Amino acid sequence: MMGWTRRIAPVAARMMTWEVTTAFDGTLTETELQKRFDEDCRNAFGANPVDGKCAKNRVFFWPLVSFNASDGRKHRYLVSIANEPLECYRKKIDCCLPRQIALYAIADKILRGGWNGVECSKCDDMCAGHAEDCAENGNLMLVALWKSVLYILVFAKGRLCHWSEEFGYGDCIDERCRNRVKRFKSFLKTDELFASSGLFGEICICCDETWNMKTLFQLGAKDPFWNGLDLDECQSMKPCEKRRWSMCALMLLSLGLLLAMFFGRSVVMHPNKDIPAVELSSPAARDLELLAWAEGHRDLLPAKWNLGRASVAYDEMSGSRRTSRSACDSLECKLLGIVGGRVALMKTAMGETKTLSVGDSLLSYRVKEIGGNEVVLRCGRKEVRYEIESPKVSSIVTVGAR
Structure with missing residues (x-):
């Protein structure tokens, strides 16, 4: 049965909370998020995480919480990027997640009242709260020192709403850590979301003294928040x-x-004749x-x-694609569904059902992209997007010449 278990690798990664404000009914695409993040936090993760070897790693925006504020709708994202090359994991690993999600597992145990507190380090009045307090209302501020990095996780009503990482600390919780946490607690009291959430339990742990961080990582990876996330997303199957x-x-x-x-x-x-055949x-x-x-x-x-998968002609000698402008007329199709995020079922105007993958052809169009609930077809310089919710074309975009 072990062969059926998804294999998840703990990798070095950087994470931070990033907030963006839109209109009250506004939403942002991933492209827009990336553009605004580059404008706001251009050097948030440094130029090249590992001597330039990880510059091509993708930056992910994982939603944390969204709420109405005085100036619009505020969206807070957990921004994450791998801090090491990931190619070596692809042959034997299903997905890669930040190794520090072990801290999420600790916080979850505290919120559920299942943390034994052996590794909890109470330093003066820094951690005045107790696990029982935050277990009642789901509000928790977890402070963790792990490998000279100070982590602060904030849960409001049991939901992760803030994640911060600061480097350059020592191997024990000292006055510098206490001062940083004191400044952060002042932020909690003035923040539009946290100020109205009530009291927060405060727990401080030193993870260098915790022996089961690998076990805690596997436990955290099973949480619904991390299920389906991957720092090494690929266009094709691993x-x-x-x-x-x-x-x-x-x-x-x-x-x-x-x-x-x-x-x-x-x-x-x-052989009784009255019994129908199965x-x-x-x-x-x-x-x-x-x-x-x-x-x-x-x-x-x-x-x-x-049948119908090779309608676009190719020149056997040059390998070039021959598509006329007149062939890129409107394509009347209906997206019936998407299987596994990689196979799309489409119905043509003639009533035929086609099963398409990325790169396959439908008449003079080619499947460019298959998403969670949409398919993008391309013909020449025209792109046509279909969505499951509507049988009609949702958008047609003309792009520049190749």
């Missing part, structure tokens, strides 16, 4: 994920064969085909799966 899909398809196929053999023998053992439905077989297509085993699929 090798370990492909192997798991292949095993699932193989097991489903084996189960289908066993069921067919069982029902087949049952019919032979009961009919096996086809959806299970189609599910197997979907899995095989997403996995890339296209040589195992029926020929019908390949």
Whole structure:
């Protein structure tokens, strides 16, 4: 059973809380977030985290909390970037998460009343609160010193709302740490969100004395907040994920064969004409085909799966694509659904159902991108975006020449 468990690697990463204000009904796309973050915090993580080797690592914006303020809608994000190269993890690891999410697991234990407090270091009046206090209302300020980094996590009503990391501290909680926490507590009293949340329990721990940080990381990775997040998102499946899909398809196929053999023998053992023959439905077989297509085993699929997938002509000698302007007319299609974020089911105006992956063709259009609930098709300089909620085209964008 261990082979089916998702493998998650703890990696060195940097994280911080970043706030952006919009209109009361405003939202931001990831592109807009990246642009505004570059304007506000251009050097927040340093120029090149590890001697330039991690400059290509992607910056992620994970939503924390959103609330109305006096000047608009405030959105707070947990901004994160890996601080080491991630290519070495892809062959055997499903996803990468910051190793400091072990602190999230500690805070969760405190909020649930399950922290034994052995590693809790009470320094004067710095940690005046107790675990029992914050367990009642879900408000907690966790201060942690780990490998000379001072972390401050704030939970409001059981939800993570703030994460800060400051480097250059010592190996024990000293006067400098106390002064920093004192200034932060002044911020809690004036912040528009935290000031109205009530009292906060205050706990301080020294993680260098905690022996089970690896176990706490695995516990934190199972929390719904981190489930599905990955510092190493790839356009295609990772090798370990492909192997798991292949095993699932193989097991489903084996189960289908066993069921067919069982029902087949049952019919032979009961030759009574009044007993109708058992009919096996086809959806299970189609599910197997979907899995095989997403996995890339296209040589195992029926020929019908390949019909209509090569409508864009290619020059065999030069490899160049030949697409006329007139071929990029309006495309009347409906997005039926998305399987695993990688396979899109679309219905054409002629009533045909097409199963498409990134790079596949539909008439003169090519699938450029498949998201959680949308598909982007491209023909020449025209891009067409389809969404699941509506059968109509939601947007058409003309981009510059290649």
